[in-house]
């Protein structure tokens with residue numbers, strides 16, 4: 001859709017800049033983070049203002065912006081890629097901060113970035129040992145190529161384990177046959193992480209996780225009509241008798257299942273960062289706007305009907321942000337203690353509960369603040385409608401609300417079991 005006319009007053013427009021939104025955001029978040037993290041966040045924000053914001057074109061897909069992010073190693077910050085190892089500026093907390101800062105400037109960009117950088121990048125970083133796979137990772141983390149992940153099928157959504165996609169072992173290669181749907185970045189992706197099973201009756205024992213490359217024969221991708229995020233391509237990905245070389249296997253027979261489930265924790269945590277980002281974007285926009293907009297002869301923030309709900313939502317957002325950052329600490333523990341099953345079990349439930357809470361709250365904040373701001377929040381003069389649309393997607397991507405609650409409820413049941 002072409003950009004609409006501007007009806008925002010010059011005064012409010014001059015205050016509602018991304019720089020000001022970052023300024024206010026920093027006042028909230030700085031007390032929660034370390035000096036190093038603050039310095040990192042300031043650097044990211046400066047880069048977003050100088051390089052990303054001027055390059056955003058709302059009529060174009062987000063993908064050209066990957067290259068700009070890649071120049072500063074901002075495609076992801078979860079893993080120590082490039083020269084990050086020595087700096088210490090990586091890990092889930094840094095990834096969460098990157099997601100928040102990116103979402104504030106461009107919510108759609110962050111959605112697509114998390115998929116290529118974390119959801120695709122993390123398993124490749126963890127399980128891709130050989131030189132060829134390392135080259136794939138380089139291209140993706142530099143923002144030159146695009147990655148995606150193919151789990152969901154037409155008939156297997158929440159019940160992802162019981163997939164129908166098959167992978168047959170054929171000597172020196174694997175034969176993949178699959179139809180995956182809702183693949184974020186899929187129609188434009190260069191690389192696909194695909195899951196398939198050798199025996200559909202035994203998915204846990206026979207699941208593979210492989211990297212498929214765009215040039216392989218037998219791949220077709222088509223775009224789904226998802227109107228809420230027009231600059232991100234979501235697709236149907238078809239793999240017909242695709243020959244996958246053994247070197248592209250990340251998780252071998254049965255290993256694919258373990259990788260799928262351990263990978264979901266990082267995926268959920270990263271989405272928490274994006275959800276918090278879109279919530280902060282709209283919450284601060286509302287705070288600035290309602291402190292400037294006048295009706296009935298006064299600033300609308302002075303009406304109890306405006307400042308009370310805004311304050312309540314900020315309180316909830318502060319609490320969710322503390323919790324979100326805690327997912328970063330919990331994730332670090334899982335890396336430190338790879339063999340401690342109790343830590344992994346706790347974190348699986350913790351990440352699900354937090355992802356549920358953050359994405360659900362982001363939606364509530366965007367919806368409520370839009371109503372509190374009024375009509376202008378429905379136009380493209382503000383980023384509220386876009387943030388709201390992205391929050392819709394964040395609640396289902398990485399597993400729907402109910403599935404997050406099911407995973408958390410299992411942990412609750414286990415706790416009470418000990419006294420029953």
Ligand SMILES: Cc1cc2nc3c(=O)[nH]c(=O)nc-3n(C[C@H](O)[C@H](O)[C@H](O)COP(=O)(O)OP(=O)(O)OC[C@H]3O[C@@H](n4cnc5c(N)ncnc54)[C@H](O)[C@@H]3O)c2cc1C
Nearest residue numbers: 149150151152157158182183184393397398399400402403
């Ligand atoms: C925009 C977008 C981007 C996406 N990106 C990707 C991607 O990049 N890669 C990928 O693989 N997938 C992706 N997905 C897929 C997403 O993860 C699935 O949509 C999600 O897992 C739910 O599957 P489903 O849509 O088939 O719903 P279903 O599984 O059919 O569920 C429908 C409803 O039933 C509920 N439900 C199902 N089972 C239960 C249960 N046991 N108890 C209670 N309620 C239940 C669900 O919560 C939901 O409300 C994306 C989806 C969207 C919309």
